[in-house]
Amino acid sequence: MTVKAILDEKGRDVVTIHPDEAIGDAVRLMASRRIGAVVAVRVDGGIAGILSERDVVRVLAEAGAEALSQPVSSAMTVNVRRARESHTVHELMEIMTEGRFRHLPVEDDGRLAGIVSIGDVVKRRIQDVEREAQEMRQYIATA
Numbered sequence: 001m002t003v004k005a006i007l008d009e010k011g012r013d014v015v016t017i018h019p020d021e022a023i024g025d026a027v028r029l030m031a032s033r034r035i036g037a038v039v040a041v042r043v044d045g046g047i048a049g050i051l052s053e054r055d056v057v058r059v060l061a062e063a064g065a066e067a068l069s070q071p072v073s074s075a076m077t078v079n080v081r082r083a084r085e086s087h088t089v090h091e092l093m094e095i096m097t098e099g100r101f102r103h104l105p106v107e108d109d110g111r112l113a114g115i116v117s118i119g120d121v122v123k124r125r126i127q128d129v130e131r132e133a134q135e136m137r138q139y140i141a142t143a
């Protein structure tokens with residue numbers, strides 16, 4: 001199973017925000033869309049960073065509620081690890097585990113082309129394992 005197969009099923013929409021917007025706006029966006037991260041995108045469409053709920057918790061702990069009026073750029077991670085459509089679920093698990101993050105924006109030709117979360121990865125992994133178990137049961141029953 002590849003990133004392409006995941007995106008074909010879940011869609012390629014990504015919730016984005018401009019890095020100059022306030023962290024409070026990003027928080028409201030994450031809450032209303034029920035997501036854990038927003039990708040900060042420049043006007044030219046390029047990825048500027050990623051802001052996850054973990055970054056918000058960190059700035060709130062450091063600066064208190066005033067942090068909510070600071071720009072997204074002040075708390076986001078700028079060195080964003082990206083996935084390609086050709087990556088497999090197994091490779092995604094390795095990248096996420098190694099980098100200790102749960103979101104991977106997908107980039108195609110320098111453009112944001114989707115996002116995969118750890119929830120998407122776990123869902124596909126469970127489907128794969130269940131299918132393998134079913135195939136084994138069928139094999140044993142007919143052998």
Ligand code: AMP
Binds near residue numbers: 050054100103
């Ligand atoms: P997460 O586990 O995705 O909520 O994020 C944990 C930390 O990793 C936060 O500081 C995020 O900004 C950062 N992060 C999330 N996704 C990525 C990514 N794809 N590349 C680099 N850093 C990321």
